[in-house]
Amino acid sequence: MKYEEMKPREINHVLRTCPLAYLVWGSHEWHGPQNPIGLDTLKAHRMALELCAVTGGVVLPPVYCGYQTMKPCARFRHTFEFSKELVNQYVYEHLENLYDEGFKMIVILMGHYGAKHVETVKAAVERFTEKHRYPRVLAMADYEPAGWVNVRGGDHGGKNETSLMMHYRPDLVDLSRLPQGRLIHSRDGISEDAKEATAEHGAMLARVFVEQAAPRIKALLKEAMDNWPAEVSNGD
Numbered sequence: 180m181k182y183e184e185m186k187p188r189e190i191n192h193v194l195r196t197c198p199l200a201y202l203v204w205g206s207h208e209w210h211g212p213q214n215p216i217g218l219d220t221l222k223a224h225r226m227a228l229e230l231c232a233v234t235g236g237v238v239l240p241p242v243y244c245g246y247q248t249m250k251p252c253a254r255f256r257h258t259f260e261f262s263k264e265l266v267n268q269y270v271y272e273h274l275e276n277l278y279d280e281g282f283k284m285i286v287i288l289m290g291h292y293g294a295k296h297v298e299t300v301k302a303a304v305e306r307f308t309e310k311h312r313y314p315r316v317l318a319m320a321d322y323e324p325a326g327w328v329n330v331r332g333g334d335h336g337g338k339n340e341t342s343l344m345m346h347y348r349p350d351l352v353d354l355s356r357l358p359q360g361r362l363i364h365s366r367d368g369i370s371e372d373a374k375e376a377t378a379e380h381g382a383m384l385a386r387v388f389v390e391q392a393a394p395r396i397k398a399l400l401k402e403a404m405d406n407w408p409a410e411v412s413n414g415d
């Protein structure tokens with residue numbers, strides 16, 4: 180299901196049976212001294228792979244291209260800030276390519292979710308859906324599906340994101356790097372509850388994500404396939 184590892188025959192089979200693509204959108208961004216710089220992307224990629232195992236489809240290689248990161252707002256280092264225009268265009272051209280290849284539904288899973296970044300991704304989706312009537316595109320932050328049942332997520336390197344990372348890649352998290360003997364504050368560039376992170380909490384968030392997202396995505400895909408006129412081939 181990793182697009183870059185699939186052979187043409189395998190992709191053709193997916194396009195015939197389950198034309199669904201996951202596009203994981205992340206960043207390189209400071210997530211505290213305890214977390215890897217690629218947290219947003221590593222986390223969302225694992226979430227997409229687990230979701231894809233239930234729904235079918237393919238997962239594109241994750242894109243590291245964040246706008247509105249910790250760099251312009253507070254000069255946190257090891258962070259790459261890309262422009263709004265680039266993010267918009269890069270999302271848009273991914274959608275055009277996926278559609279042209281025959282995907283009927285595309286899910287953009289955002290691991291990085293500054294408000295302006297999300298707005299930019301959604302603006303690109305709108306530009307695409309204004310042009311193409313039949314494909315379905317769902318752009319969502321990775322914490323949204325759990326939010327449908329009031330499970331809160333979506334912090335910044337705090338309890339939730341750190342826990343997810345501890346669940347997926349415990350080898351990449353070191354809680355002993357967090358400030359000792361004092362509270363965490365905004366100058367640390369992470370949410371204040373980071374010390375409460377556990378792999379168990381991460382496992383719960385990961386499970387609720389798939390439980391909530393899978394049925395909704397399957398329903399949207401079915402709708403897209405049912406409504407697809409026989410005479411309209413992709414690339415219209």
Ligand SMILES: [Zn+2]
Nearest residue numbers: 219335336340
């Ligand atoms: Zn993050």
